Amino acid sequence: MPMPTDHRPGTTPDAEPAAPLEPAPVVPLISVRDLSVEYRVSRTNSWLMAVADVNLDVHEGEFLTVLGSSGCGKTTVMNTIAGLVQPTEGEVLIDGRRVTGPGPDRAVVFQDYALLPWRTVVDNIRFGLEMQPGRRRADWRAQVADAIRLVGLDGFEDSYPRELSGGMQQRVGLARALVAEPRILLMDEPLGAVDALTREVMRAELERVITATGKTVVFITHSIDEAIVLGDRVAVFGAHPGRVLEILPVDLPRPRSEQGVMAQPGFVELRDHLWGVLQGDARSASRGVAGS
Amino acid sequence: MAETVQASRTRPRPPTLSRVLAPFTWKFAVLAEVLALLLIWHVIQGMIGVWDRRFVPAPGDVIRALSDLYQTGDLMGHLTYSASNAAVGFVLAVVVGVPVGLLLGSSRWAYDIGGPPFWAMYSMPRIAFQPLLVLWMGFGSGPKIFIVFLMAVFPIAINTMDGIRGVDRSLVKAARVYGAGPVDVFFKVQLWAALPLILTGIRMGVARSMIGVVIGEFIGGSQGLGFLIYRKSGEFELDAAVGVTFLLVAIALVGMALVNLAKRVFASWYVEGAPQS
Amino acid sequence: MSASSVAPVAIERRHRKVPVRQRLFERWRRPLFAVIDLVVIVLAWEFVVNVAELVQPLFLPPPGEVLSAARELWASGELLANLRLSAQNWFFGYVAGGALGILLGLLVGSIATVHRLSMPLLWAAWATPLIALQPIITAWFGFGAMPIIVLVFISTVVPVALNTATGVSGVDSSLLRAGRVFGAGRTELYRKVRLPWTLPYAIGGLRMAIPTSLIGLLVGEMIGSPTGLGAMIVTSVARFRTDQTIAVVVVFVILSVVLVSLLDAVEQRVGRWRNSGTHG
Ligand SMILES: Nc1ncnc2c1ncn2[C@@H]1O[C@H](COP(=O)(O)OP(=O)(O)OP(=O)(O)O)[C@@H](O)[C@H]1O
Ligand SMILES: [Mg+2]
Numbered sequence: 001m002p003m004p005t006d007h008r009p010g011t012t013p014d015a016e017p018a019a020p021l022e023p024a025p026v027v028p029l030i031s032v033r034d035l036s037v038e039y040r041v042s043r044t045n046s047w048l049m050a051v052a053d054v055n056l057d058v059h060e061g062e063f064l065t066v067l068g069s070s071g072c073g074k075t076t077v078m079n080t081i082a083g084l085v086q087p088t089e090g091e092v093l094i095d096g097r098r099v100t101g102p103g104p105d106r107a108v109v110f111q112d113y114a115l116l117p118w119r120t121v122v123d124n125i126r127f128g129l130e131m132q133p134g135r136r137r138a139d140w141r142a143q144v145a146d147a148i149r150l151v152g153l154d155g156f157e158d159s160y161p162r163e164l165s166g167g168m169q170q171r172v173g174l175a176r177a178l179v180a181e182p183r184i185l186l187m188d189e190p191l192g193a194v195d196a197l198t199r200e201v202m203r204a205e206l207e208r209v210i211t212a213t214g215k216t217v218v219f220i221t222h223s224i225d226e227a228i229v230l231g232d233r234v235a236v237f238g239a240h241p242g243r244v245l246e247i248l249p250v251d252l253p254r255p256r257s258e259q260g261v262m263a264q265p266g267f268v269e270l271r272d273h274l275w276g277v278l279q280g281d282a283r284s285a286s287r288g289v290a291g292s
Numbered sequence: 293m294a295e296t297v298q299a300s301r302t303r304p305r306p307p308t309l310s311r312v313l314a315p316f317t318w319k320f321a322v323l324a325e326v327l328a329l330l331l332i333w334h335v336i337q338g339m340i341g342v343w344d345r346r347f348v349p350a351p352g353d354v355i356r357a358l359s360d361l362y363q364t365g366d367l368m369g370h371l372t373y374s375a376s377n378a379a380v381g382f383v384l385a386v387v388v389g390v391p392v393g394l395l396l397g398s399s400r401w402a403y404d405i406g407g408p409p410f411w412a413m414y415s416m417p418r419i420a421f422q423p424l425l426v427l428w429m430g431f432g433s434g435p436k437i438f439i440v441f442l443m444a445v446f447p448i449a450i451n452t453m454d455g456i457r458g459v460d461r462s463l464v465k466a467a468r469v470y471g472a473g474p475v476d477v478f479f480k481v482q483l484w485a486a487l488p489l490i491l492t493g494i495r496m497g498v499a500r501s502m503i504g505v506v507i508g509e510f511i512g513g514s515q516g517l518g519f520l521i522y523r524k525s526g527e528f529e530l531d532a533a534v535g536v537t538f539l540l541v542a543i544a545l546v547g548m549a550l551v552n553l554a555k556r557v558f559a560s561w562y563v564e565g566a567p568q569s
Numbered sequence: 570m571s572a573s574s575v576a577p578v579a580i581e582r583r584h585r586k587v588p589v590r591q592r593l594f595e596r597w598r599r600p601l602f603a604v605i606d607l608v609v610i611v612l613a614w615e616f617v618v619n620v621a622e623l624v625q626p627l628f629l630p631p632p633g634e635v636l637s638a639a640r641e642l643w644a645s646g647e648l649l650a651n652l653r654l655s656a657q658n659w660f661f662g663y664v665a666g667g668a669l670g671i672l673l674g675l676l677v678g679s680i681a682t683v684h685r686l687s688m689p690l691l692w693a694a695w696a697t698p699l700i701a702l703q704p705i706i707t708a709w710f711g712f713g714a715m716p717i718i719v720l721v722f723i724s725t726v727v728p729v730a731l732n733t734a735t736g737v738s739g740v741d742s743s744l745l746r747a748g749r750v751f752g753a754g755r756t757e758l759y760r761k762v763r764l765p766w767t768l769p770y771a772i773g774g775l776r777m778a779i780p781t782s783l784i785g786l787l788v789g790e791m792i793g794s795p796t797g798l799g800a801m802i803v804t805s806v807a808r809f810r811t812d813q814t815i816a817v818v819v820v821f822v823i824l825s826v827v828l829v830s831l832l833d834a835v836e837q838r839v840g841r842w843r844n845s846g847t848h849g
Contacts (some may be wrong), residue, residue, distance in 0.1 A: 084465050102469045114466035118484050118561040131471035160561050180470055301837055309577050323688045347709060361683060407612065408603035416822040417783050420799075423791070423806035424814060426626055444571045457574075499696040503784070510792050511803070518701065525704030541697040 034090035051242035065231030073242020128180035166193030349531035381440025393452025426512035428473035443504035451493025454488030662721025674733025717789030725784030736770025
């Protein structure tokens with residue numbers, strides 16, 4: 001079983017690991033410990049191991065990006081952190097307390113939007129507020145309006161989800177999450193359905209919003225560039241079963257969303273390294289299929 | 293600046309006559325078609341008289357017979373009898389069918405236990421029981437109401453079941469993430485999401501309950517529109533029989549149109565399958 | 570086969586079997602519950618009629634009596650004779666209705682204008698109680714087999730035509746475009762794209778027509794016919810032989826279930842490409 005390693009490209013495992021820029025807080029905010037999740041496959045009447053022995057720490061205020069091939073269990077890990085999926089083995093701790101279900105400290109931006117089709121944009125964004133008893137009704141309107149402005153959906157307040165493009169729906173999902181004011185934002189490919197240009201804009205916007213609010217973020221993406229641009233650290237997942245191959249810090253200066261960053265040697269080096277890791281995993285996976 | 297530009301995108305365009313009428317064009321065409329068919333019928337039977345008009349009445353005969361029935365006061369009596377039986381049976385079917393569908397659709401245990409008798413009842417031709425129902429419940433309204441109920445309850449329950457099963461799982465997940473408990477998930481997510489299919493089931497229930505009305509009055513009946521059709525045919529007053537049949541059809545169509553209207557009001561967000569080309 | 574050291578381990582970890590006892594229960598829980606249901610219902614029936622005597626056997630005969638009535642009807646040949654008549658009437662009406670329904674559906678679905686003009690009428694016909702026509706049909710065709718066959722025919726035509734028309738008119742336009750790109754002419758396009766696409770819909774219509782056609786058959790036989798299963802139901806009730814009534818109803822139910830599952834099987838077979846992967 002390959003152990004998750006925590007080293008940067010260019011350093012050999014036996015060399016001294018480089019000191020992080022800032023000393024990390026001692027207790028991680030999110031701590032995933034020896035997590036395994038199995039799904040029941042009713043058709044074959046067996047269990048499918050979606051992720052195996054995942055260990056992952058995310059610290060307060062940190063932006064962790066998760067990279068991995070399709071179907072490798074990223075959403076599963078995120079759902080476990082959200083409390084939507086129960087671990088088969090291991091556990092998830094938030095602030096040292098075990099997660100047993102969803103809570104107001106966590107909000108999710110779903111890969112498939114998950115907007116209620118009978119609610120308008122405004123009412124969808126309001127949903128999280130409705131469900132939290134502590135929130136004052138009088139403030140709802142202003143909070144929702146702020147969120148709508150933030151994600152750039154002004155003018156579409158009363159549209160239904162079916163009247164919006166995929167990218168716009170995803171922004172509604174993002175606004176819904178932001179309005180709930182969670183400590184932890186779990187984002188599952190939130191820019192997946194957005195066109196390249198809007199993607200750049202929203203990436204910059206996200207970086208700004210997140211750094212301004214100091215939220216802790218777990219962010220799933222398929223894009224290596226996005227993982228580097230947004231992440232304080234990048235966790236690379238391997239497939240079959242899903243597991244952490246490597247976690248590596250990104251110490252490039254922020255803000256990174258401009259074009260210039262991608263030309264920096266540090267960026268290129270990181271990208272090449274991540275590319276290699278992903279490719280190695282893909283190769284071993286395809287060999288596994290051929291050999292079975 | 294940018295805001296006003298965006299906002300204007302969702303503002304409706306000014307209505308012109310052709311734009312207002314556009315969605316109705318084909319409805320007008322269908323209406324014209326129906327009128328044309330009536331006209332052809334009138335020409336063939338009313339004017340030329342290809343067949344014996346006692347057997348194949350002309351449109352004029354049918355209208356005359358209906359108005360005669362109306363004037364003698366017969367029609368309204370039969371109509372209210374049929375309508376009230378249908379209404380009671382149908383409301384019963386909704387009141388029973390929706391909860392049963394919700395239960396069978398949301399609990400695996402309920403489905404495994406209640407499913408077999410449910411599907412067995414569904415797959416049998418329930419009208420075969422009508423003579424037995426008459427034996428059990430007598431010649432009054434009882435068996436008529438009950439057969440309407442039996443006919444209407446299954447499409448309602450089945451569609452409700454499908455509706456509650458088909459609720460997008462990720463919607464439920466999202467609701468739970470934002471703090472919804474089981475009660476909120478049921479009332480704010482599942483019930484809403486199932487509503488379009490529930491209403492579809494209710495619409496089918498309307499159609500089926502008309503079959504129930506007819507059967508109930510054909511077998512062991514002495515009143516109602518179905519009985520009227522039966523009696524008038526037996527007396528070879530086919531103009532009246534055809535007229536009452538048309539009336540029955542019209543009632544079924546109006547009932548379904550009403551449910552469609554409800555669907556458009558309460559589930560306007562719902563887009564039906566692929567758009568018709 | 571010597572693969573790398575990592576992959577086989579990963580594959581092995583991927584699937585874990587459910588414990589045998591649980592797996593057996595999961596596999597058999599549906600049929601198990603169905604059997605339990607059946608036993609409970611028969612016992613309750615027996616209890617209500619014979620033990621607690623809550624209902625007079627005249628109204629609801631106990632299961633044993635129904636069974637002996639069935640045997641008696643079978644032995645006298647009465648059941649078989651009427652079954653044969655019913656089957657004949659149903660078969661003629663259904664086959665004719667199915668054939669005409671498919672033709673009508675192809676016609677309606679293939680021509681856009683006809684489609685738009687006729688679909689509302691077909692839908693209306695589907696929604697209306699067609700069996701209300703029974704007395705009128707009897708007046709036209711007299712007593713005997715003919716009105717029954719016509720009623721079955723009408724009850725079959727409408728759903729078959731409706732479904733077939735929906736199928737033809739809904740052919741994926743990109744498929745048609747692709748066909749044209751590869752040089753298919755009009756007739757070839759029809760034969761190679763439209764018809765295969767429509768086939769499962771037509772079968773679906775035939776499947777939908779089973780219950781409606783059986784209702785047509787029953788109504789035709791229960792009202793104004795001295796023969797057939799429907800007539801047996803009515804006359805046995807009139808003679809207070811409810812044991813016979815229920816026996817005949819059960820035969821009828823078995824018949825309809827067999828027909829429905831037959832067409833379900835055909836539908837599954839023919840429509841496999843439509844729902845590959847999702848069902849299991
Ligand atoms: N509800 C479920 N039931 C059964 N298997 C599931 C379920 N959800 C996910 N899986 C399986 O678990 C594995 C991991 O799925 P997951 O959705 O976590 O992948 P992912 O990394 O998010 O993929 P993607 O990048 O495509 O979104 C897949 O092989 C998938 O088939
Ligand atoms: Mg995913």
